[in-house]
Amino acid sequence: MQSDEPSRRGADPWLGHYAERAAGMVASEVRALFAVASRPEIVSLAGGMPNVSALPMDAVAGLMADLVTERGPVALQYGSAQGDPSLRETICTVMAEEGIDAHPDDVVVTVGSQQALDLVARVFLDPGDTVVTEGPTYVTALGTFAAYQARAVHVDMDERGVLPEALAETFARLERAGRPAKLFYTVPTFQNPAGVTLAAERRLRVLEVCRRAKVLVLEDNPYGLLHLEGEPMRALRADAPADVVYLGSFSKTLAPGLRVGWALAPSAVRDKLVLAAESAMLSHSAFAQLAVDRYLRTQPWQEQLKAFREMYRERRDAMLDSLEQHMPAGVSWTRPGGGFFVWVTLPEGLDSKAMLPRAVQSRVAYVPGTGFYADGAGRRAMRLSYCYPPPERIRDGVRTLADVIGTELELWETFGATAHPHSGGPQTPGPDHS
Amino acid sequence: MSDLNVTVIAGGLSPEREVSLRSGSRVADALRRAGVEVELRDVGKDLLPALAQDSPGVVFPVLHGIAGEDGTIKEVLELAGVPYVGARPHACRTAFDKTTAKAILDQSGLKTPESVTLPKQAFHDLGAAALTARVVERLGAELFVKPRACGSAFGVSRVESAGDLPQALMACFAYHDEALIERRVTGTEIAVGVADLGDGPRALPVVEIDAGTGLYDYTARYTPGAVEFHCPARLPAEVAKEAARVAVAAHQALGLLDLSRTDAIVTEAGEVFVLETNVAPGMTETSTYPMALEEAGLDFGVFCRDLAALAAHRHGLSV
Numbered sequence: 001m002q003s004d005e006p007s008r009r010g011a012d013p014w015l016g017h018y019a020e021r022a023a024g025m026v027a028s029e030v031r032a033l034f035a036v037a038s039r040p041e042i043v044s045l046a047g048g049m050p051n052v053s054a055l056p057m058d059a060v061a062g063l064m065a066d067l068v069t070e071r072g073p074v075a076l077q078y079g080s081a082q083g084d085p086s087l088r089e090t091i092c093t094v095m096a097e098e099g100i101d102a103h104p105d106d107v108v109v110t111v112g113s114q115q116a117l118d119l120v121a122r123v124f125l126d127p128g129d130t131v132v133t134e135g136p137t138y139v140t141a142l143g144t145f146a147a148y149q150a151r152a153v154h155v156d157m158d159e160r161g162v163l164p165e166a167l168a169e170t171f172a173r174l175e176r177a178g179r180p181a182k183l184f185y186t187v188p189t190f191q192n193p194a195g196v197t198l199a200a201e202r203r204l205r206v207l208e209v210c211r212r213a214k215v216l217v218l219e220d221n222p223y224g225l226l227h228l229e230g231e232p233m234r235a236l237r238a239d240a241p242a243d244v245v246y247l248g249s250f251s252k253t254l255a256p257g258l259r260v261g262w263a264l265a266p267s268a269v270r271d272k273l274v275l276a277a278e279s280a281m282l283s284h285s286a287f288a289q290l291a292v293d294r295y296l297r298t299q300p301w302q303e304q305l306k307a308f309r310e311m312y313r314e315r316r317d318a319m320l321d322s323l324e325q326h327m328p329a330g331v332s333w334t335r336p337g338g339g340f341f342v343w344v345t346l347p348e349g350l351d352s353k354a355m356l357p358r359a360v361q362s363r364v365a366y367v368p369g370t371g372f373y374a375d376g377a378g379r380r381a382m383r384l385s386y387c388y389p390p391p392e393r394i395r396d397g398v399r400t401l402a403d404v405i406g407t408e409l410e411l412w413e414t415f416g417a418t419a420h421p422h423s424g425g426p427q428t429p430g431p432d433h434s
Numbered sequence: 435m436s437d438l439n440v441t442v443i444a445g446g447l448s449p450e451r452e453v454s455l456r457s458g459s460r461v462a463d464a465l466r467r468a469g470v471e472v473e474l475r476d477v478g479k480d481l482l483p484a485l486a487q488d489s490p491g492v493v494f495p496v497l498h499g500i501a502g503e504d505g506t507i508k509e510v511l512e513l514a515g516v517p518y519v520g521a522r523p524h525a526c527r528t529a530f531d532k533t534t535a536k537a538i539l540d541q542s543g544l545k546t547p548e549s550v551t552l553p554k555q556a557f558h559d560l561g562a563a564a565l566t567a568r569v570v571e572r573l574g575a576e577l578f579v580k581p582r583a584c585g586s587a588f589g590v591s592r593v594e595s596a597g598d599l600p601q602a603l604m605a606c607f608a609y610h611d612e613a614l615i616e617r618r619v620t621g622t623e624i625a626v627g628v629a630d631l632g633d634g635p636r637a638l639p640v641v642e643i644d645a646g647t648g649l650y651d652y653t654a655r656y657t658p659g660a661v662e663f664h665c666p667a668r669l670p671a672e673v674a675k676e677a678a679r680v681a682v683a684a685h686q687a688l689g690l691l692d693l694s695r696t697d698a699i700v701t702e703a704g705e706v707f708v709l710e711t712n713v714a715p716g717m718t719e720t721s722t723y724p725m726a727l728e729e730a731g732l733d734f735g736v737f738c739r740d741l742a743a744l745a746a747h748r749h750g751l752s753v
Contacts, residue, residue, distance in 0.1 A: 007642075007666055012659030026657040032588075035452035041478075042447075357449055357589065357608040411607055414558045415600040 021147050030368065033356055037365035043397030045319075045384040046365040048192065048340050052255045054311055055304070060255075063294045071290060079286035081278035083109025083262070087293040091262050094296070095248060098224050099238035102264050108273045109284050113222055113249035113261030116273075117144050119280065120218055120245055120263065123272045124182055125150040130174055132181040134162050136343070136372030136381065138192045138220065141185055145374075152374035153181070159334065161188060161198030164205040171213035181215045189233045190223040190339025193372050193383035197233060197337055207240045216269075222249040222261075223339035225305055228313040230337075242266050250292055252340070253305060258288045312340070318391035319384065319398060326402035328409060333384075340387040343369075345380055346405065349412045352382040355404065364400040438470050439491035440742045441484075443507065445476035448499025449588050449609070457717035458496040460724070461738055465494070468735030470742065477501070485514045492742040492749075493518040496717060499585045503714045504530040517749030519741045521713045525689040529713050530583050532614050535688060536708075542687035544680055545707045547699075548573060549616040551582055554607045562600060569615055570596045576618040579603055581610030585712065587651045592618070616709075621701040624667055625722040626681035627715060628694045629732075631740050632747075635685045637678030638726035642667030658720055665722075665729045673704045680706045692741050695723050 037044045067075050082088070088104035095102055110116040117140075125131070127149035133141065135154025145152050153174065155166050167184070174181050186206075188198035198206065210217050219236045227233065237246035249261040263273055277284075295301065319342055323333050330347030344366075346352060353368035369381025384401075386394055442465070444458020445451055462474045473490065475481060477497065484490065493516050495507050505527035511518045521529070529535050533551040540546060550569060557565050569577075577593040579602040589609035591602035599615075606613045623645065627638035642664040653660060667674060681696040688694075688711055695715035699707045715723040724734050 007664040007668060008662060015659035026653050026660065032452045033449055035455070036447055036449060039447060039451075039478075351604075354605050354608055360449065361609075410558065411554065411604055414554070415562045415604050 021149055024146060030353065030356065030371070033360045034365065036360050042360065042363050042365055043389055043393050043400065044365045045386070045389070045394070045397050045401070046367045047388055048385050049388045050252050050256060050308075050340075051311065051388055052257070054308060055255060056299070059299055060295065063298060064291055067287070067290055067294055075287045075290045077286055079283040079289065081108075081281075081283050082274045083107065083284055084286065084289040084293060087260075087289045088262075090293050090296045091248065091264075094225075094253075095235070095237075095246070095264065098221070098232050099234040100246070100264070101238070102241075106264055106267060106270050108263045108265065108270060108277060109289055110261045110263060110277065111281065111284055112251055112256070112259045113220060113247040113263075114140060114144075115277075115280070116247045116261055116263035117141055117218070117220065118147075119273050119276045120183070120247075120265075121145060121148045121150070122276050122280070123269070124216070128179075130179050130181045131183045131185055132167070132170055132174070132215070133185045133374075134187070134191065134194070136193050136369060136378055136383075137185065138187055139367075139371045141220070142372070142374050145185075150182075151179075152185075154373060154375065154377070157191075157194060157196055159196055161191070161196055161202055162186065162206060164202055164209050167206060168209045168213070171209065171215060175213070181213065183218050184210050184215050185218045185220065186236070187220045187223075188236055189221055190226065190336055190341075192223070192339065193341050193367070193369075194343040195334040195336030195339060195341040196343075198236075200233070203234070203236055204239060207236060207243060211240070211243055217244040218247065219244050220247045222247075222252050225253050226309060226312060226340075227338040228309055228316060228336075237264060245269060253308070254292060254295060254301070258292055259285070260288050260292045309338075312338075312387060315386040315389075315391055315394055316342075318394045319386040322395045322398035326399050328402060328406050330409075331402075331405060340385045342384045342386065344382050344384055346382070347409065347412075348380070349416050350405070350408055351379050353379065355408045358407065359401060359404045362400050362404050364397045364404065366401065438739065438742055438746065439472070439489075440465055440470050440494050440739075441473045441475055441490040441492070442494045442496055443475050443477060443481070444496045446497045446499070446502050446507075447477065448497070448502055448585075450498035450502070450585055453716055453718060454496055454498045454502060456719070457498070457714075457721065460717050460719070460734075461494060461496050464735035465738050465742070466735075468733070468739040470735075470739050477507070482510070482514060485511075485516055490516055492516075492745045492751075494738065494742055495520060496714060498714055498716065499588075500530075500583065503585060503712065504583060517745045517751060519738075519745045520692050521688075521690040521694070525691070526713045529688045529690065529694070529711050532580065532710055533582055533612070535711060536614075538687055539684055539708055539711075542683060544683055544687065545705060547578075547616040547619045547707050547709070549614055551612055551614050553612045554603075555611075557603065562603075566596070566599045566603070570599065573615065573617040575599075577602075578616045578618055579606045580614045580616065581606050582612035582614050584609045590651065619699045619701060619707045621699045621705075621707075622667070622669065624669075624677055624698050624700055625726075626677050626696045626698065627723045627726040628681050628685040628690075628696065629727075629730075629737070630685075630692055631737075632744050635682050635690075637681045638723075638732075639665055639729040640667040640669065640674050640677050641665045641722040641726050642669070643722070663722060663725060665725050669700060670704070673700060673706075676704065677706050680708060681711075684708055684711045692744065693723070 088107040125148040129150045237244040246264040333344045367383040369378030442462045505523035508523040536546045575596045581589040623643040644662040696711045697709040
């Protein structure tokens, strides 16, 4: 409440005006530590930033210059809310790599797939609604659901992804409690943050569970084409066009700075998404869309993806080898077949969020696990990413992190018997760590 | 434009980097508005070459936390032979080390909460349960646990019962290897800025911090509206005067220069207990020092410019 006292200072005069959904938007210690992590002196295993410097910059510069010269009046003009028709066609050829047979009319181009997520939340979620997600899940999806005042309920995963039986049980439990799930949000392939992939034999079962429970599947798939072994996984959308809204992105396969993503949705849902997009942004950047389209039509993008995969494979292997070599007993981790992330679980008693200051002071950073849960779980876990630092920096970082964990274990041995678990809830990492 | 040029140093690698960047950017803007040519720099490998080559004028360090307030940057500036705003290295080191500072303040007759300082190794060697039990026996169970040297309330925990103490110590040891465990003094939390523009240190109007039932922690400090500030503080005139006296006495006892901010608790009986004295007070939108300057009728930019001019004079430069 505002006060009329004359001495009152420095307060926010609009404090009483904010919406309830803004209550969680506060400064946090974890964000402050990440401000340090962005310095080059720190080995950041926190950020999910793709290594865009591996792109053929001359070619990209050339095609952008050509774009302005040849199509300036279109590229610099408003576009349609649904997105450029030519790009939507190209997006369909990209999705075909993962077994999706789609029509360009069902694609809505968005500002990164993050906006697609926001639009889906906007058209489906009322305050108090329930979204079921994997546990852990993508931190910024949790932020989006929270912004629409929806509740996220987690379902456990193992090394082959979400457990279909647990998913069915969760849907049934929510139904009985009178709070049926509206959406199942999933990153089935090279999951952020856990690095696990929903096994092929579970995919149809998961779709069946959702269909029976009448829960719409929201498949977020930014990493699908960054498979480091074998062939790309078949997307969930490929087998259930009517039951899945698919979110795609060029942020990891081309460049996040262009902010081009998309949603592929059943036609009725698509109509709503287009109207929602119109009210959210009128139209997406025509320049960015035409640039992506031109890149995909003129450059050997599949060859470029192959080069990305080789680079990320080397980095993943550096991380997995160093974890094996340096981590103290009792630490375990996932072994991703693609994407950017490894999920590390610490020995009983350790708290990754409480340990972060020590890590940052030792010049290594990670994202504490609690940020990836809506319910405060994940205290013992952390997400490591191997996408950005070169292999030798990854090795240095993991070695330092192992020392930090070793020190924390000694501290736990000292206080363990008397210390009770932290009661601190989740805190959201910064956007550069998504 | 005046003849004075100033290099503001902000950022660094302490957990308070973000706060420092915000403070530094505000100081730089204010100086520019006061007609001073300003360069804003981070701490990194390019700093010393820049100070050697660019005739940096006066350096205004707005670095918080370790390497910012512990005297390191001041030692570096002494080595570089450039004039700077604020206390000398030794005084910074003393003030930043809460345990040493408390001892000096005690000797000067200023009150600080009763405390013990213990390294993590002591808990390991002597057994955490036995040692924490003795701490509680001596100081009670209502405590504050703080890193011996750190700022912005990083690693600070409020302990309500003996059972909270081990976890609070673990949180503290993530920031520093030694913990300052203080008996909790209840009362009104205040911050008193001290400014010395060459005519001796004087206290700025007292700022009262009302964090409600919560802790004045990192979130409360840097989320606008999370706490209420009152300036001048809602204290009886004689208590405010005593708080001002204590802040100036702390500034002098610690041998500080130019500016400082003393954080304290005023008990119901009107006693002032010093918590700590900062050599590089925060200068963000939600920081108390700029609020106090405003209440005192001082323009922030002119004040920073005058401090820089004073530093230049100390160094024998004429501006």
